[in-house]
Amino acid sequence: MKIRRHSKIIEIIKENDIETQEELALRLKEKGFDVTQATVSRDIRELNLTKITDGAGRQKYAVLAKNSSVAAARLNSVFSTGIESINHAQNIIVIKTLTGMAMAVAAALDSMQNSDILGSIAGDDTIFCVTKNEEKAVKLTESLKTILKEPLADK
Numbered sequence: 001m002k003i004r005r006h007s008k009i010i011e012i013i014k015e016n017d018i019e020t021q022e023e024l025a026l027r028l029k030e031k032g033f034d035v036t037q038a039t040v041s042r043d044i045r046e047l048n049l050t051k052i053t054d055g056a057g058r059q060k061y062a063v064l065a066k067n068s069s070v071a072a073a074r075l076n077s078v079f080s081t082g083i084e085s086i087n088h089a090q091n092i093i094v095i096k097t098l099t100g101m102a103m104a105v106a107a108a109l110d111s112m113q114n115s116d117i118l119g120s121i122a123g124d125d126t127i128f129c130v131t132k133n134e135e136k137a138v139k140l141t142e143s144l145k146t147i148l149k150e151p152l153a154d155k
Helices: 002-015 021-030 037-047 069-082 102-111 134-147
Strands: 050-053 059-062 083-089 092-097 117-122 126-131
Touching (some): 002 021, 021 037, 050 134, 069 083
Antiparallel strands (some): 092 126, 117 126
16 A cells, blocks of 8 residues: 555656645545545655755655655755756757766756656757746746756856
């Protein structure tokens, strides 16, 4: 039962912007899981879920491929130090990085397991990331910019 519930939690947070434990518990109940807030809290800890900021400044739960706070800190570090600019054109996000950093930034991006990303490709200093539509590209662009310690000027 726990494995099924954990799988459902991951599915729910990938498909929805879940901001609170109460909201997650409600979604689980809608899917047929009889849970308490204490159970949801324990599941969040066991799955090592993290909260990220979306483009509108709201917090939401997210799954990182390497479920640890160390991995989350490293992802933030890669983004903070490696990215020079982030822009979008229609449903494609173009990320310019320091020379040689594109692969590391792309790996960090892929590990976020964002269901709005259809795929990404990295060169030496540029990443193309394709999203489902332009609205998703705008949202993801803003979300990625919030990860950075210093705001980027549009280049």
